Amino acid sequence: LRRREAFGADPGAGAAGDRLIEVIRPGAGPELRSRLSGGAITTEYAGIEGLRRGWDDFLRSFESVRIQFEDIIEVGDAVVVDLVTVIGVPRGTELEVEQPAAAIFEFDGERLVRVELHLDRDEALRRAAG
Numbered sequence: 001l002r003r004r005e006a007f008g009a010d011p012g013a014g015a016a017g018d019r020l021i022e023v024i025r026p027g028a029g030p031e032l033r034s035r036l037s038g039g040a041i042t043t044e045y046a047g048i049e050g051l052r053r054g055w056d057d058f059l060r061s062f063e064s065v066r067i068q069f070e071d072i073i074e075v076g077d078a079v080v081v082d083l084v085t086v087i088g089v090p091r092g093t094e095l096e097v098e099q100p101a102a103a104i105f106e107f108d109g110e111r112l113v114r115v116e117l118h119l120d121r122d123e124a125l126r127r128a129a130g
Helices: 015-027 047-060 121-129
Strands: 007-009 028-038 041-046 062-075 079-090 097-108 111-118
Touching: 015 028, 015 047, 015 111, 028 047, 041 047, 047 062, 047 111, 062 121, 079 121, 097 121, 111 121
Parallel strands: 028 111
Antiparallel strands: 007 062, 028 041, 062 079, 079 097, 097 111
16 A cells, blocks of 8 residues: 555645646646536536636535545556545534545546546446446
8 A cells, every 4th residue: 555645735725726736737638527526416527727616616615624645546548546535624513524535537648638536435436447
């Protein structure tokens, strides 16, 4: 199991969204599609700015949040699944919660064409393989 440092985010500052976009923008294709799936609520976005809106929407639901990276799984030639644990304090509460999650990154050649963030790892793995 490969471990990486936890990623902390202050949802009010927007800095986490800026860092995410800064890292992804150079490799993002113009047809980039992103999807945030959190159980009963799934939202889809288009383009790099759509991904930024989705990430910001996610962060706004927390007083504080950090993401602990756990492992990366390659699925075929074009898809990577990043297993993480989201640790945060939801807005309006004082209780810290932990949720296993996963992110899918799909490439067409060198270009990133799909990003999906899932709170259900099994769903992420099914969608990555499909």
